[in-house]
Amino acid sequence: MNNKYEVVIGLEVHVELKTATKIFCGCKTTFGGDPNTHVCPICLGLPGVLPVVNEKVVEYGVRTGLAINAKVPNYSKFDRKNYYYPDLTKNFQTSQFDLPICENGYLDIEVDGVVKRIGITRAHMEEDAGKLVHSGKTISSSNSSNVDYNRVGVPLLEIVSEPDIRSSEEAKAYVEALKMILTYIDVSDCKMEEGSIRADANVSIRLIGAKEFGTRTETKNLNSLKALQKAIEYEVERQTEVIEDGGVIEQETRTWDDEQGITLSMRSKADAHDYRYFPEPDLPPIILTDEYIDNIRRLLPELPEARKKRLIEMDSLSVYDANLVIAEKFLADFYDEVRKSIDDPKLIVNYLMGDYYRELVAVGLDFSSSPVSTKDFSELLKLLQEKTISGKIAKEIIPLMVKDGKSPKVIVEEKGLVQISDTGAIEAIIAEVVAANPKAVDDYKNGKGNSIGFLVGQVMKASKGKANPGIVNELLKSVLDK
């Protein structure tokens, strides 16, 4: 990138809300299913049907607004966005135009240790459209197209940022921060691969120091963080080239071609839709009382930033560790639950992010899909704290816990992995090892202090790793120093 220019990015993020039913009817929102099986007269837009707002959608909208520091007005309404496309069943989308469910929020993001505030213009509720399934690879090579309306009416929240983002890294950090909050407040699964969160990027460049924005392009349907970053980078490069060659940027809508790794023009401003928005006459305005909003505020879970602060201040975790723990709500909740019975935050983090995490990665699981319960995980740490098992044995137990979801106590008993802390038993082993290794004993006595390490190793080996290493060390020393 030519460093004469500054990049200006605004993101529109479409988030699928995880309500059980659709926004205006009782159909299931479940992903997948045979085409046109999650439909009814209402979402099919059959003549004469009327929408009824799913109250959960409003609740989730408000919850999101509060979590992104936005204002939630007492009065908002739905509008119709009119355009013709066969993936719509009514040829209009019920959305929100001038009075959305929340406005004027922000999110703090962190890139390379620098914290930056990104403004959020608004978030509005709307219904998703269906899916066109073409017989060929592209529309132009297809003889026919089918429409699957299962997605029609799935509730979406469109969150529109201010043009405050200045790089693809910031864009990624913004979407990650947003995802984190949305999963914390439990309004969306944020599964990009299932399309439950996708972004459109408005990108422009301008000379550094310029006051006016450059002409922007909007790149649609970026459904992975990688695509988002790559599309932005591609656009910046493309726009820089156009301007450097003396050209002008056209205001247009573009689409990201993941295979070729380029953006392509979809339609120019001249072909832009006039959506002819007007208030949805079939739905009364949404009037929210202060009590309603306050109630949702009161029930808001602890958000990632607050949680991080608590972990640093109350549990004395490092910023690095705290960031690891809060990165996923499931993990943070897991930590908190374990923390109730284990009074050693550092020990919890070390095992969570160390041996346990490594094992999950090795078998292709993640924290939320692992069969290990907080109870079993706490039990494992307790066995360690009580020195019933050693760290080495813990390493052996963890894979078994992950594999079968068995409790560590059961594993320890079944496999006879209890650590030997009985001094009598250990002394017997030491006596054998000392007798079998006269050279090492001599070395130690001749001042080669490090040969004790070898002897400890032999004791451990002879005990099949079950001897308590602390006790072994202590007893061995007293035997040798006699």
Place this chain on the structure above:
Amino acid sequence: MGKIKDIHNQLLNKEISAVELIKEYLANLKVSENKLGTYLAITEEKAIADALAIDKKISNGESIGLLAGIPMGIKDNISTKGIITTCGSKILENYKPVYNATVVNKLYHEGGIILGKCNMDEFAMGSSSENSAYKLVRNPWDIDRVPGGSSGGSAATVGAEEVVFSLGSDTGGSIRQPAGFCGVAGMKPTYGRVSRYGLIAYASSLDQIGPIAKNVEDCAIVHDIISGYDKMDSTSANMPSTKSLDNINRDIKGLRIGVPKEYFGGDEKVLKTLKKALAKFEEMGAIVEETSLPHTEYALPAYYIIASAEASSNLARFDGVRYGARDFDQNDVTDMMSVTRDKFFGKEVKKRIMIGTYALSAGYYDAYYLKALKVRTLLKRDFDEAFKKYDVLITPVAPTLPFKIGENIKDSITMYLGDICTVTINLVGIPGIAIPCGFADGLPVGMQILGKPFSEELLFNVAHRFEQNNDFHLRKPEVK
């Protein structure tokens, strides 16, 4: 011609069976319909099957609803499961709904027997029923004249006594004006009083379903049944159904009647008949005074903007993709949709879609749609003021007598001006009932009685009192 209660008693006393009754009505309907064009579909098989079921119930001593065995007609823009519902349009020529409108379920539940789907102006756009894509409807009082519209089939079928009652829909007068032209009683309820679920929308913020019957009592009975909250319609008022039947026959001495002067600019013959009716009200002890609704002149343009704007969006779904007619000769989906719409929508519908699309377009929205909404607010204020002084307002239903077929169809402005007495009521959302108040040149003259929101019970009583002091509702046209 029976009244609902009389037929109900005859059935209970086994003086007649439901099957006999329905067969008699069907036989007459088929002959009469040929002359009047009142139906787009006649549901003979279902009607007889339903009648049989009623008879079985009666002979088993089971209780039956008040409408059990009563023959009815349903306007063709109200969804009836399994019965083709076209809205009078070619674009829905073979469309069979998979569900019933809430009102249809309510009528079925009370035992009402559907004889068919009533002809109408395409998508309820029109004031003469000449815009039906299938055939004309004729006025039973003079078959060379229009029955009014858009519920022309629903009003004419009741006027000609082909059925006992019917349902219509009213967006700008579509129940009241044809009721007036056909000499029958028709109620446009308060917006939100009757569920719109299943009514194929023309203009969502104005549409209401309402009953049409030969007399006020029957009209009230049907209204009591179809009204009430419906969770499927977010714009329906959270109120119980009306109890109009229990509230008729009340004295109207001292009733304050306002007569808005802006509504009295029409045909002399109409006005003279109206004035006689008002004199009758005074005789009955009511207080009649002239009043003013100053913003009336802005209502008609505001109505045509709002109704057309909503229609342009409501009718967008008829694109040939999912149901209804499709043009198969096109190579891509955009052409298919636009040719389908061009070919299968009628002229008046296309005109209103274009007006509405224009009014909502960027750069025109404020000048047209937003301004029309402001007019709507001013009109509401006019009526709020008037109802501080008066219990009801009385006006003609239309400025003219039923006009000749073909007389106005080429001249939209004249046709639209005919709605001048009715459109305001939809913009304001209040209830209005039309009943015959006399005859001129052998043609019925309709009177419109208006009240505050949710005052249907009062309106039925006032209309009923008037009816009891006259015999207009007892006259029967000779269809020639």
